[in-house]
Amino acid sequence: MKVGYYPGCSLKGMEDAYSISLISSFKVLGIELVEIEDWNCCGASVIPSYDYKFANALAARNLALAEEQNLRTIIAPCSECYNRLAYINYKMKNDAGYMEKMNKILSEAGLEYRGTVEVKHAVDFLVNDFGIDKIKEKVKNPINKKIASYYGCLFVRPREISVESAENPKTMDSLVEALGGTPVDYDGKTKCCGASLVVSNEKVGLQTIKNVLDSIKETEAEIIVTSCPLCHANLDTQQLTIEKEFKVNYMLPVMYFTQLLGLALGLSEREVALNKNLTYEVLKV
């Protein structure tokens, strides 16, 4: 089974552990990822802040490239990329006037988008398209742990591109269960980690991350799983900074859902780049 792949900048940079584990675990399941050639940055939250139209056109260029390369479905593992691409895809497909406006801009670069591509988040694709039952069949090492799935924001919001209810999502929990884990319930599942606020306004950014960690700490979770490189960097990398700044102690290991998946499918820690997580040292699998 082949599917289009939009990695995004983060997965090619500091958070390459996500792409390494995504590719290796999907391979075990027989899913081959075909990277969109010459994809560009989705604009994240910074370019829309500069120039909303430019940001949307940047997202549209990626859709046009995918179409040109005959990729009918593309998966975006980063929630920010997913959000940007899926929303512009939705807008263009459902608003003919908007489609025309965007194509006018794209035509300056010799591109056109006709609306034949489907954008999916990696979790959504895995659970809802590939299917839980097929994953269960391949589990070799059940992960018998209490696991908190952290969904964050952009996978469930806004409504137009929401994979499921933003108030109490279950997709990742069902995956955790299929891999032998016990999902824990907590009220911060879709509470925002502050995204890039930790760069632009560190004091506020650290507080929003702390709010999420506090809500997980109240549960008996032994592992946090994430599905977005920004959420992951905030909960994993910044956890140590928060412990220092607020004089608290979490010791909560964080990993990507693809790392958990790979381990359950029998891959080694190295094959899912587990040691790249800063909280790796407190993890006892």
Next chain:
Amino acid sequence: MIAEEVSKISGENPFACFQCGDCTGSCPVSFAMDYGPRRMIHLIQLNLEEEVLKANTHWLCASCYNCTYRCPRNISFTRISYALRNISVKRGIYPNKTTKIFYEIFLDHMLKYGRFNEGIFVREFVAKGGKGLKELLRDINLGLKLWKKGKIPKDVDKIDKLDQIKKIYEACVKEEKEDKQ
């Protein structure tokens, strides 16, 4: 008029708001804002431009879309925030030096590489004074840990058809100029 400008950029209608406050109640960052989203929308309705642009609200928005998801009037304050930032940036208004440096480097990478390059970003961000001395000293250990784990990317990941990005950018700038005339 600020309300009109906001609508034009974001496609949102601030006048549809009936001030229920679901947005502010749902906002994860309202604790640090000068005005919560509900009050900001009210100020926009009243066209109090100076108060609106002086507020830190739109700069603290983390684009989580919680307000958008729960709004009974189908308004996205997230998109209104983006529009307010567009308006501010064009007038050279930033909430702090850090944000200005962060944004400028990001746009530069977009036009120079077609992608955001985190390794280069960290170096440029520090060199331009994006971080205070206290935070820098605190982060030395963290930086070492990241480096040891190979989490600092080295290569510039540049796209082949960079001219397409430039043409798209120019087309957007041109349209904006034509709109103003």
